[in-house]
Amino acid sequence: MSEHGAIRELVALAAADALDDKERRQVEAHLRTCADCSAEVDRYRVLASGLRRLPTPQAPPLLVERTRQQIQLQLSAATERATSPWLLGFLALLSWTLTVASWPILRMLTQGVASWLDLSFRTTWMTLLIYTMAGWAMGGAVALAVAWRRASGRRAA
C-alpha cells in the first residue's frame, strides 16, 4: 500500500484523536503535503464535532428514584447479612454468660445458701442443663419472632 493509501486509513482516527504518537506524527507529516487528505481529516473533524454536540438524553427522574430505592434496599439487606453473624455470635455469648451467671442466684433463691454445698453431680448439673436449655429455647423463639417480623417488613416494602 502506498503512503497515501496507508495514511488515508488513519484520517478518520486522526479526527477522532485516537492515534498513537507514532501514527500521529506520520499523519501530521503527510497532511503538510497532501491537501486531499487534509480536507478529508477536516470533514471527519466536523462530523466528530457534531457527535460531541449531540444532546444528552436525561435519565427520567422517576427511573432514578426507583433505582435509588431498590439499591438502598439491597444495601440494607447486605449490611444486615454482614452484621448478622457477629450479632448472633455476640448474643449467643451474652446469653451463655447470663445463664451461667444467673445459675447461683437461682439456686440461692430456690434452695437457700446451703445448696451451694450440694456437690451431687447428677442433681446440680442436670438442673443446670435443663435451665440452660430452657433459656436458649426462649432466646431461639425470640430470634425467630424478630426474623419473621423483619421478613414481613421487607415484603411490605
Add this chain to the structure above:
Amino acid sequence: MSPLAGETEAARLRRGDPGAFEELLARYQHRLYRYLLRFVRDGALAEDLFQQSWLRVVQRISQYDPRKNFEAWLFSVARNLAIDHLRRYRPESLDEPLPGDSFGEAAEPSRAARLAAGGPSALDRVLERERSEKLDAALGSLPVMYREVLSLRFEEEMKIEEIAGVLSVPLSTAKTRLRRGLEHLRQALEAHGSEEHWA
C-alpha cells in the same frame, strides 16, 4: 474527566457505604442512560437495563479492582447486560441496523433529538436541532457495534484504550470499529445529502 472519577466512591461502596452509591448515581445517571439508549434504541428497555446495571454494580462491587477505571467497569457491566438481552431477544440487532431504523424517514424526532441544546438565536436553534436529528438518525441506522464505539468516544469522551477495555477487545479492534463507524456514519449522511451541512 478526572482520571480518578468514581474510583473513591467505588472504594467506599465496596466498604458498604450507601452514600457512595448516591454519589455514583448522581455522577453517572445521565451518561449511563444515554449510553444504554444509544445501544438499544428503546427507551423502556434502556430504563430496565439502567436499573439492572446499578443492581449488578452493587452486587458485584467486590469484583471491581479499585486500581482500574470505575467508569470503564460501569459501562462494561451495562454493556454486558445489554448484549445478553439483545442476544436473547433480538440477536439480529447485534449485526444489523434495527428494524424501523430507516435513516431519513423518521417522522418523529428521537428522544435525544427532542432535547436539543440551545443556540444563540431561534433560527440557529432550529438548524442545530435539525442537524442533531439527522446525525442522531444516521447514528441510529448503524449496527450496534459502531454505534456504541462512536458514543463511547464522542459522547463519553473515553480514550481508545478505555473503549477497548469496555468492549473487551484488543486495541486494534477498537480502532478498526471506530474508523469504520465514522466511515459508515459519513456514508449514511452523504447518502441523504446531509454531510455538507456539517461544516
